[in-house]
Amino acid sequence: DGAKKDELIAQDPKSAEIIKPILRGRDIKRYKAEFADLWLINSHNGIKGKFDRIDVEKDYPAIYQHLLQYEDRLKKRYDKGEHWTNLRNCAYLEEFEKEKIVYNDICQELTFSLVEKSMYFNNTAYFINDNSYSLLAFLNSKIIDWYYRQISVQLGDKAVRMFSIYVENIPIPDISAEDQAPFVSLVEQ
Numbered sequence: 001d002g003a004k005k006d007e008l009i010a011q012d013p014k015s016a017e018i019i020k021p022i023l024r025g026r027d028i029k030r031y032k033a034e035f036a037d038l039w040l041i042n043s044h045n046g047i048k049g050k051f052d053r054i055d056v057e058k059d060y061p062a063i064y065q066h067l068l069q070y071e072d073r074l075k076k077r078y079d080k081g082e083h084w085t086n087l088r089n090c091a092y093l094e095e096f097e098k099e100k101i102v103y104n105d106i107c108q109e110l111t112f113s114l115v116e117k118s119m120y121f122n123n124t125a126y127f128i129n130d131n132s133y134s135l136l137a138f139l140n141s142k143i144i145d146w147y148y149r150q151i152s153v154q155l156g157d158k159a160v161r162m163f164s165i166y167v168e169n170i171p172i173p174d175i176s177a178e179d180q181a182p183f184v185s186l187v188e189q
Helices: 002-011 013-017 061-068 071-076 093-097 133-139 142-151 177-188
Strands: 019-023 039-041 100-104 112-115 125-128 159-161
Touching (some): 002 019, 013 019, 039 061
Antiparallel strands (some): 100 125
């Protein structure tokens, strides 16, 4: 949480480099995300050929001391990286650093939101590598909500699962920048 983040940064200001804000699916609303002051220690495992793994023990002593209390549990994870302090490999790690459209895993109505750079997610939220206001307005429309319910998995009478296989099949019209203006205006409001 924010208090622990502030504590770790106070102990070692360099810690701020790898502590990132995180959203959960329940934090994502239509057109906005409600940040719950939760944070992720992004001790990633690197991407071969692009950048090295984070060496928490060597480079981030305050975070390493914090993680030591969870060492036994972290060592038992099946999805850890090269070292027990590392997260598992993530091929799209760099995408978290970009502005993007996010949506939650399970919802009663489709809820897409634009989020800023450096926002991370747990496994109850997904994202589209786009920051188009017109796309955001289109995805949040009632017609797309109706259409999505026709092609997707239903959870009872109201809820749906937002599987990528279905989200990727939502037909998106190709419209000119001029015709996008009303959608952009809607999102800005």
